Amino acid sequence: MADDVNVTGMVESDPTIALTDRGLAYGDGLFETVLLRDGVARLWDEHCERLSQGAQRLGFEAPSRAWLDALPGKAPAGEHVLKITLTRGSGGRGYRPPLPAEPRCYWQFIPFTPMPERWVQGITVRLCRLRLACQPVLAGIKHLNRLENVLARQEWQDDTIAEGILLNDRDQLIEATAMNLAWHDQGRWWTPALTECGVEGTLRRALIERGHLSVADHAPLSRLLNSQSACLFNSVQGLWPIVMCHDADGHDTPGQWRIDEAVRCLQREAHTLLGHPPVLSTS
Structure with a gap:
């Protein structure tokens, strides 16, 4: 997977998303919600593999595993959910996807309390x-x-x-x-x-x-x-x-x-x- 996928990160506040982003306009993308405990991700291999397989199915690249592996360690202490949202990015004409795509990846850490x-x-x-x-x-x-x-x-x-x-x-x-x-x-x-x-x-x-x-x-x-x-x-x-x-x-x-x-x-x-x-x- 490519290391040069566009990435925009957020920790506490919503990111600025372009109105032309195909994830916003068409739902053209993927997401993962990962349980973290003190920066350690549970079922991390399974989440990364599903994200990669989903991107392959949709026809654009996911971030490299090395890039993804750096995300959990950015989390604050305690229990959190890491939400990763990967879109095809902007471009294309109507429903026609851009070639090549320039994917964007957003992430956030959400405090989690189980029930x-x-x-x-x-x-x-x-x-x-x-x-x-x-x-x-x-x-x-x-x-x-x-x-x-x-x-x-x-x-x-x-x-x-x-x-x-x-x-x-x-x-x-x-x-x-x-x-x-x-x-x-x-x-x-x-x-x-x-x-x-x-x-x-x-x-x-x-x-x-x-x-x-x-x-x-x-x-x-x-x-x-x-x-x-x-x-x-x-x-x-x-x-x-x-x-x-x-x-x-x-x-x-x-x-x-x-x-x-x-x-x-x-x-x-x-x-x-x-x-x-x-x-x-x-x-």
Whole structure:
């Protein structure tokens, strides 16, 4: 990857972004959110590789690994999230991209406080009305076009609902609005295949590679609702057990789960990867 990618950094305030930046105008870019603890990045290899793969998919260059490796050490002490935003830059005519592109990379450090009560007590979720469109070219990468997630999250304002479950336009389970999804059934943890839409989370990837998660190619909603236990997770928040699921109208509760040892076991694996403390209580 090129070392001469244009870079604009910010620490506390918003950067000045050109109105011609294609990331602003078209969502033509990528982003990563990385958990940092005293300047040490968790799942850093996975984040850098996803950013590189996403840039390759979109057809422009990411910063070099050496340049990226210098970012976490710039963080203040304590827990932070490093947000990296990479755009194609400015130029081109209309939707036609410039050749060659001159990418821009912005970053910021955001103080982070986890929500341990959700680790311990679990969460309530709801089913979303919105269906994710299938687009294999964009599937898996963390691109800037997140309007589907925004519209899905707009469906509820009840703070007791932690997340919304998203299906695709063929009613197959995909993910939550900002987290990956897994369910436990017949002695195995399953997570939906993301070959047509959805974000391949870095924690999801690490758990699959270590043999803790299996990928389900066929994932109708019934697989979740009939499972023994279920959870949501990402590389910042860790793992939240699901205890209840409401329908899209908030009237019915098609799914309820207990927080069993299978959940706690997967949570320990996830939190070890992230450096989060173990959960000592199930009350």
